[in-house]
Amino acid sequence: MRMQSCDVVVAGAGFAGLSAAETLIKAGRHVIVLEARDRVGGCSEAMLNGLGEKIDTGGQFVCDEMPLILDLIRRQNRRLITPAERGLPRALPAASVPEQAHPHPEAEAFARANEIYYDELRHVELTPDMADITVAGWIAQRTPDPAIRTAFVSIAECANCIAAARQPLWTLIAMHRNGPREVSEMQHFVEGTMHAVAATLADGLEGHIRLSQKLSAIEQSDGGIVIQTATGRIAARQMVLAISPIHWPEIGFDPPLPAATAKAGSAFSRGDVVKFLIRYERAFWNQRGWSGMCQWSEPSGIWFGDASHDPARPMLVGFMGGPSAAAFRARTEAGRRSLVLEELARAFGPEALAPLDYLERDWGSDALGLGGYSAVVTDPAARDAVAILQQGSGRISFAGTDLADAFSGYIEGAIWSGRFAAAQVLARLEGRTVSGSE
Numbered sequence: 001m002r003m004q005s006c007d008v009v010v011a012g013a014g015f016a017g018l019s020a021a022e023t024l025i026k027a028g029r030h031v032i033v034l035e036a037r038d039r040v041g042g043c044s045e046a047m048l049n050g051l052g053e054k055i056d057t058g059g060q061f062v063c064d065e066m067p068l069i070l071d072l073i074r075r076q077n078r079r080l081i082t083p084a085e086r087g088l089p090r091a092l093p094a095a096s097v098p099e100q101a102h103p104h105p106e107a108e109a110f111a112r113a114n115e116i117y118y119d120e121l122r123h124v125e126l127t128p129d130m131a132d133i134t135v136a137g138w139i140a141q142r143t144p145d146p147a148i149r150t151a152f153v154s155i156a157e158c159a160n161c162i163a164a165a166r167q168p169l170w171t172l173i174a175m176h177r178n179g180p181r182e183v184s185e186m187q188h189f190v191e192g193t194m195h196a197v198a199a200t201l202a203d204g205l206e207g208h209i210r211l212s213q214k215l216s217a218i219e220q221s222d223g224g225i226v227i228q229t230a231t232g233r234i235a236a237r238q239m240v241l242a243i244s245p246i247h248w249p250e251i252g253f254d255p256p257l258p259a260a261t262a263k264a265g266s267a268f269s270r271g272d273v274v275k276f277l278i279r280y281e282r283a284f285w286n287q288r289g290w291s292g293m294c295q296w297s298e299p300s301g302i303w304f305g306d307a308s309h310d311p312a313r314p315m316l317v318g319f320m321g322g323p324s325a326a327a328f329r330a331r332t333e334a335g336r337r338s339l340v341l342e343e344l345a346r347a348f349g350p351e352a353l354a355p356l357d358y359l360e361r362d363w364g365s366d367a368l369g370l371g372g373y374s375a376v377v378t379d380p381a382a383r384d385a386v387a388i389l390q391q392g393s394g395r396i397s398f399a400g401t402d403l404a405d406a407f408s409g410y411i412e413g414a415i416w417s418g419r420f421a422a423a424q425v426l427a428r429l430e431g432r433t434v435s436g437s438e
């Protein structure tokens with residue numbers, strides 16, 4: 001078989017890889033994008049529910065503080081939908097615990113835990129004695145109140161998709177400092193779907209994208225780089241590896257990555273999240289005075305909110321992140337569905353038990369995904385892992401939301417990272433250097 005050749009191979013057609021490819025193609029480079037799935041978008045994905053409605057089963061929401069994805073949405077002439085907040089949020093204790101047995105109402109515990117999580121954490125100064133402290137360890141020191149601690153762990157596990165007892169505190173502080181400040185990250189969603197934004201971006205790269213092509217090996221030499229897939233080899237001058245470090249053990253690197261780069265890559269762990277999209281005939285939660293937003297202390301890591309496309313299509317969207325997702329996966333299909341609907345009935349009333357459509361998407365067991373919203377650094381000593389990987393290795397630049405300076409864990413971060421990696425590659429092709437602010 002004849003070896004194909006190009007200037008740059010981009011591996012991974014999530015938002016990071018697509019953004020890198022767009023930048024490189026605009027600069028006049030010959031690019032081939034390799035994607036293991038039979039579709040583009042990565043963690044941005046859309047499916048038809050049982051009512052024939054196309055809905056985002058992966059990345060969906062944006063906020064006013066995300067300029068890159070907002071610009072892309074605007075360029076594609078797509079409209080944003082801002083879910084209306086009608087009514088009050090809810091917070092629930094474990095079903096097994098009578099509400100009156102709590103020292104104070106669960107809503108109060110969640111209100112305090114939300115303040116600590118969203119306002120206080122970003123201002124926490126890390127002292128040397130806190131180097132190894134985990135999110136769970138920190139909140140245990142921060143407050144003696146068990147209800148606030150449990151609520152805080154639940155919020156953290158939903159937002160980060162990893163056990164609070166495994167997540168180094170510094171990773172959470174960094175995320176807060178580089179994430180949304182004034183508004184919720186779930187401020188708007190895109191009419192149509194977010195996946196359509198990725199698909200339209202890919203349409204502009206037509207002819208460059210090869211689907212169902214899983215990268216298996218990378219050989220670097222003085223003369224260039226050769227990429228191996230199941231169906232052939234491609235020679236290139238440079239490469240953007242827009243595949244999370246959690247997948248690198250499946251790729252053969254020849255020569256092996258330098259020790260510091262490999263160590264930085266191995267500091268990342270998979271997250272674990274299940275997303276729920278549940279359609280109802282009526283927004284019964286509003287009629288009872290609830291907004292549709294609810295947080296639970298047990299099972300930990302669950303959050304639901306209203307993501308109705310319009311009043312005619314009432315929908316609750318939910319996430320279960322961290323260890324609860326693994327326990328949930330072990331249940332039968334019927335057991336999973338009844339757990340979720342019974343919890344929603346506890347929150348908003350018995351109408352929750354009879355949805356028009358129930359859809360769950362398990363990302364934790366998706367072999368090509370990130371498990372959660374991104375991979376998370378779980379090695380407390382790996383404070384420089386992102387900075388090391390942003391430097392690339394030889395002819396390879398790395399990209400992905402987990403390597404972003406800002407909005408890591410979001411589509412915004414993936415776009416930033418893809419463009420940053422592309423700028424590095426262009427600089428190498430042109431014999432220049434590139435700085436983080438470019």
Ligand SMILES: Cc1cc2nc3c(=O)[nH]c(=O)nc-3n(C[C@H](O)[C@H](O)[C@H](O)COP(=O)(O)OP(=O)(O)OC[C@H]3O[C@@H](n4cnc5c(N)ncnc54)[C@H](O)[C@@H]3O)c2cc1C
Nearest residue numbers: 012014015016036042043059060061215400401410411414
């Ligand atoms: C349930 C869920 C909800 C989310 N909600 C939001 C949200 O509302 N707003 C938001 O901003 N973000 C959200 N996110 C996060 C966001 O979707 C991701 O952070 C972002 O899309 C990641 O993009 P990426 O390009 O870095 O990685 P990915 O999307 O993971 O792309 C990497 C690509 O590489 C491919 N690949 C892997 N291995 C190989 C291989 N060996 N060869 C070739 N290809 C390979 C994968 O198939 C994938 O397509 C959500 C994520 C999930 C899972």
